[in-house]
Amino acid sequence: MTYVLGLNAYHADAAACLVKDGDLVAAVEEERFRRVKHWGGFPSESIRYCLKEAGISLSDVDHVAVNCDNAANRWRKLVYVLTSGVSPGYIIKRLRHRGNRADVAGNLQRGLPDEKFTGTVHAVEHHLCHLASAFLVSPYDKAVAVSVDGFGDFSSAAWGLGEGRNIPVDGRVYFPHSLGVFYEAMTQFIGFPHYGDEYKVMGLAPFGEPTYVDRMKEIVRLKDDGSFALDLRYFRHASGEGADYSVKEGIPSGGRLWSDALIELLGPARDPSAPLEDKHRDIARSAQVTYENAFFHLLGALHRRYRTDALVLAGGCAYNSVANGKILERSPFKHVYVQSAGGDAGGSIGAAFATWHKVEGDKAKRHFVMDHAYWGPWATPEEIAVAISRRRADFEAAGCKIMRIADEATLCKRTAAAIAEGRVIGWFQGRLEWGPRALGNRSILGDPRRADMKDILNLKIKRRESFRPFAPSILREAVKDWFETDEDVPFMMQVFKIKADKRKQIPAVTHVDGSGRLQTVTWAGNPRYARLIQIFGEITGVPIVLNTSFNENEPVVCKPEEAIDCFLRTRMDVLVLGDTFIER
Missing domain, CATH: 3.30.420.40 (ATPase, nucleotide binding domain)
Structure with a gap:
């Protein structure tokens, strides 16, 4: 052993x-x-x-x-x-x-x-x-493996052909050239200064036009071998001046990556406190398009080199779910796998x-496949009961009713009915998800049919930028009826177009460009969540629920106590802790 x-x-x-x-x-x-x-x-x-x-x-x-x-x-x-x-x-x-x-x-x-x-x-x-x-955790015995991120051990990208248990690294892009640094620099330039804010640019991009793409060709230059290089005039990290990455009391931060030359190319940077303008939306769209052009340039070269149809992705850039959703359309690859924690x-x-x-x-024979993300801590029924008991006075003060519903079908029916009534649900079940996405065990759920659900969630709980989309969780067998794809997307790592005739039915999870960052839910992977979605579909005709992470400007809740705290300090309507149903 x-x-x-x-x-x-x-x-x-x-x-x-x-x-x-x-x-x-x-x-x-x-x-x-x-x-x-x-x-x-x-x-x-x-x-x-x-x-x-x-x-x-x-x-x-x-x-x-x-x-x-x-x-x-x-x-x-x-x-x-x-x-x-x-x-x-x-x-x-x-x-x-x-x-x-x-x-x-x-x-x-x-x-x-x-x-x-x-x-x-x-x-x-x-x-x-x-x-x-x-x-090594993918379902493929042979696949092109690609890593793209900011930097690590002096390189920003690497690739090779994985076969069996072997992954030779055949090529790299070395410091100071990096697609991750490009995207982070553009994130800072648009006025999102915190570590990990790149997802905001991805959410903002569909609201803009790619009017700056030609200018950005000066920033990221594509090479004949499929790799890329930055024009270092536009960056500060190469000298160490802008690479002031540090971790203080556990909080990561870094220096400004872009140089003043970027102002000459794109105009003034946005102050984080200033309102977003069309120009900033256009820069976001142009940055996304520039990233995608470089990404697919690399993938095309790798497919020509290896002649293999399966692709696996990792690195921080593997979280660019918009680009990931276009791989089958814009590259020759036919199969894609991205595990639930593609970043560091x-x-x-x-x-x-x-x-x-x-x-x-x-x-060592390969036998493990990561087909679900539920690898974290969990709470026993006794631990949940103790956590509730300790806050009983607070629940009473908030006018809450508490009931234990041991029958799973009854619990899911009651929860699905509450979602269909437009109520906001905190859903705490099983083991915590591995990776940044809530995938049905530490989720806040809502009705995707309500055009005002995004506003309700932002008002009651999330308090985040209005342009950021919420995600649809859908039963795997229903994907082909609602999306322009029929792929397995268990980890919410790919964005696909929602069918045009379905978009008006689920406006709360349909982004401005008609897309959705879907999560496919299977009975084998998460049976209780699948049952909830199935019953919601029976009630409404829509086998989809809106899913966002169970948190309020904090990490996703881990313990029952944190779920209770989040429920009580926000205006959430219902909390389902294991088999316990709590409603205001």
């Missing part, structure tokens, strides 16, 4: 996972425990959870695999330092940070002082982790599985 603990540490989206004999046992992001979005640092609480879920101690772990290898691409780093004019202060700062990252055993001892680790630590190169996180947190999965295959050698 071999246990491998995979970590994404010392960086945003810190996370841990546990693999036992080639099977995933548990996986969770540290932010769920620390209650700080994108929490960075050493994921001690995530490690504790993984060990608890497996019923083992740290001394039972044979290998710890980390999503980082300081020795990777060392000669390219040295040449760059000697020739680029990077400041000595920046280099010293990076070296100090590197020393902390290398001390995995020391951090385990400090983070889990009551535990003891006697196994082996493995440093796994960042993009190999991404490629492994996509390919998911690198922990890649580190663990790559290490397991390495140490086990020919004995």
Whole structure:
């Protein structure tokens, strides 16, 4: 029996996972425990959870695999330092940070002082982790694997042909060129300054026109081999000046990536406090189109090289669900897989599985496929009952009725009826989702038929930008009737067009361009959620519910106590905690 603990540490989206004999046992992001979005640092609480879920101690772990290898691409780093004019202060700062990252055993001892680790630590190169996180848990025995992100271990993209348990890295794009940096710089320029705000640009883009695409061809230049290069005049990161990435008290932040030359090209940047104008919508649309052009340029070259029809994606850019939804249309690939945590947190999965295959050698046969995302903490009925009991006075003050409904069909009928009445539901079930998307276990649900549901949600709970869309969860067997696709999309990682004759029926989940970031729900993957959607479909004729994450400007709720807090401090109408139905 071999246990491998995979970590994404010392960086945003810190996370841990546990693999036992080639099977995933548990996986969770540290932010769920620390209650700080994108929490960075050493994921001690995530490690504790993984060990608890497996019923083992740290001394039972044979290998710890980390999503980082300081020795990777060392000669390219040295040449760059000697020739680029990077400041000595920046280099010293990076070296100090590197020393902390290398001390995995020391951090385990400090983070889990009551535990003891006697196994082996493995440093796994960042993009190999991404490629492994996509390919080694995919349903394909052979596939082109692609990783695209900001930066990691001195490169921003990597690719290769995965076969069996092997993933050779055949090509890379190295620092300072990066599609992720381009998109982040444009995100900052449009006035979204926080780490991880890129999804806002993706949501804003359909409201604009691609009027700046020709100018952006100066910023991102496509190369004959399928790769890309930035015009560094428009960026500050290459000298270290704008690469002031840091994690303070778990909160990741970075310096301004774009240079003043970008103002000369596109005009003034938007102040975050200023209203959005058509110009900003047009820049967002142009940035999305520019990203897609580079992305599909690369995919086309890789398909010509490998002549393989299956594609797996990872890296932060794998969260660009709009581009992902166009892969079958704009590239020759016929099959696509993106696991639920494609970004840096998911690198922990890649580190663990790559290490397991390495140490086990020919004995390690691939057998695990990640076909659902429910790998995190869960609450027993007793824990839920205790959490409710502790807040009973608050529930009474809010005028709530509390009832336990042990029969699942009855529980789902009551919940589906409440959704159909236009009520907002907090839905807390089973194990927490792995990755950034709520997929029916930590979700807020609403009626997709109501044109005003977006406004209701934003007024009552989410308090977020009005242009950001909400997602449809649909029964897998109904996809072909409602969308212009019939693909499996279990992790909400692809956007597809909703059929034109159906859009008016589900306005709350139809984006301005007629698309929806769908989640396909199966009976095997999440039977209770599937039953809820089925019953809602029987009531309304629409086998779809609006699904958004169960949170209010915080990480997705993890524990029953957090779900109760969110319910009571917002204007949510109903809270379903396991088998307990609570309504105002």
